[in-house]
Amino acid sequence: MLEFKHVTKNYKDGQPAVNDLNLKIGKGEFVCFIGPSGCGKTTTMKMVNLLIDITEGSILIDDRDITDQDPVELRRSIGYVIQQIGLMPHMTIKENIVLVGTLLKWTEEWKDRRAKELLQLVNMPETYLDKYPHELSGGQQQRIGVLRALAANPPLILMDEPFGALDPITRDSLQEEFKKLQKDLNKTIVFVTHDMDEALKLADKVVIMREGEVVQADSPDEILRNPADDFVEEFIGKDRLIQGRPDVTTVEQIMGGSPVTIETSETLKAAISKMREKRVDSLLTVDSNNVLKGYIDVEMINLSYKKASYVHEVMDSEVFSVLKDSKLRDTMHKMLRRGAKYVPVVDNSARIVGIVTRATLADMVYDTIWGEGLEIDDPVATKE
Template sequence: MLKFDHVSKVYKGGKKAVNDLNLEFNKGEFIVFIGPSGCGKTTTMKMINRLIEPSEGTIYINNEDIMKKDPVKLRREIGYVIQQIGLFPHMTIQENISLVLKLLKWPEEKRKARAKELLSLVDMTPDYLDRYPHELSGGQQQRIGVLRALAADQPLILMDEPFGALDPITRDSLQDEFKKLQKKLGKTIVFVTHDMDEALKLADKIVILRGGQLVQCGTPDEILREPANEFVEEFIGKERLVQAKPNITTVEQIMNPRPITIMSGQSLTEAITLMKQHRVDSLLVVDENHVLEGYIDVETIDQNRKKARLVGDVILPDTFAVEKNALVRDTIRQILKKGMKYVPVTDENNRLVGIVTRTSLVDIVYDSIWGDEAAAE
């Protein structure tokens, strides 16, 4: 889908920003370019849509040499998202999302329908279409910037530190949202970041650059388990190299497949009985199809016991969950960062299939840190 064949960029004075880059990526891959400042990652990305033109070598998109295409036509076929999202303040959200579609001469009704469809992908309602950028939060504006890049259904999207200016909580949530969106839509993404946690979380392939040279290219697990040299080890950070057992990678492998649950139509008395019986202080709430709806805990029941009777009256809907194929290392990071006791595990249809607790992670973390020492004793 995307290929760099001996690509270099030389500026005036002979400075090589990118030197003899050879890379090849498949359709639908999430590719993250990372490295220290001045390593050539943004230059490499900008060469793909010819905002910067290569000095040597060839870049191919779907086996077609990009230098043989009209640059304006090329850019319209590639989505582009930057950190300073650049929404037009005098345009509505609908007009911002469908800007490229207007250039492509899509009719008004079709543009509106596409904008509405895209909003639903990020759980934003159609009433946002008539709002203006200043009426949205930073995270919402960033979502609109991403949707604008997706509007014309281009197969390739370039993203230059798109979440860098956001606060950590919004950034974390947008990363999760965007990764799910990318998998669902099957887009090929080229993503530039300086944040190794972000790269490990999002990437199918990570490209590490230094001084314009390719240092290592591989999956997150390949790079974590077999860093190419000391520079990669230091850049990743020693604490990230502490990995779980090699044969344990996904949440499904370590979850408890029988979490304690209750339904919203059951009484608070039943909830308390269930908690006592299983010695827990909270319960996950599911519907008749086992879709996760939220949770309840002892404290909430205690605060509402005089005015509420059913679980559905006191349910707490904001439940952070992970999908069963999520990586263990990402889940450990989320549990530690958010200070959670447990994380529900769902399938692709949000049905509850298990639970990961802090306790269930203890053996893995201990084995990761002290396993070799213990074996040697």
């Protein structure tokens, strides 16, 4: 789909920003470029849509050399998302989403339909189409930036640190949304980041660069298990969980199988009874098909007991969950950032299949640092 053949970009003084880059990216592949500042990752991406000229070599999209194409037409056929978002402040959200469509002379009917379709992809209501960028949060604006890149249905999307300016929790949420979107739509993504956790979480292939050259291009797990050299090992960080326990990589491998749940149609009395029976202070709420709907705790019931009778009247529907094939290291980082005591694990239909607790993660960390079964001397006993 995208191929770099002996691609070089030289500065005016002759120094290479990118030197003899050879790389193939397949259709539907998510590739992250990462490396120290000045390593050539952003230069590489900008050469793909001719924002930066190529000094030597060639870049092919579907076996066609990009320099044989009109630069304007080329850019319109490639999605592009940047950290600064770049929404037009005087345009409505609809007008921003279908900006490329306007340039391509789409009908008003088609622009309206396409904007509504795209909003549905990120679960935003149609009422947002008439809003202006300043009326949206940073995370919502970045979602619109992504949708604008998808509007003309391009096979290739370039993304330059698109989530870098967001707070950690919003960033986590957007990463999850975008990865799912990419899988569903089968888009080819070239993604530049300075965040190794982001690269390991999102990418099918991570390309690590140094001084304009590729040091290693492999799957995240392969890079973590077999770093190419000392530079890669130092760059990814020796504290990555998978290095200590390469046999455990996903949530499914360590989750517990019996989270305590209650159906949303149950009464608050039933919820209190179950909490007492199970000796817990909160319950995950589900529908009759075991689909996760939220959670309820003692404090919620205490505050609403005289005004409500049923679980669905009191519960909080904002609950953090992860898919069972989620990377363990990502889940651990999210739990620590949120201060969460546990996280429910769901399948692709949002049905609860397990739970991960801080205690489980603590056991993993202990095993990683000290090894299983290692006896630790008691300092008091040692002194005696």
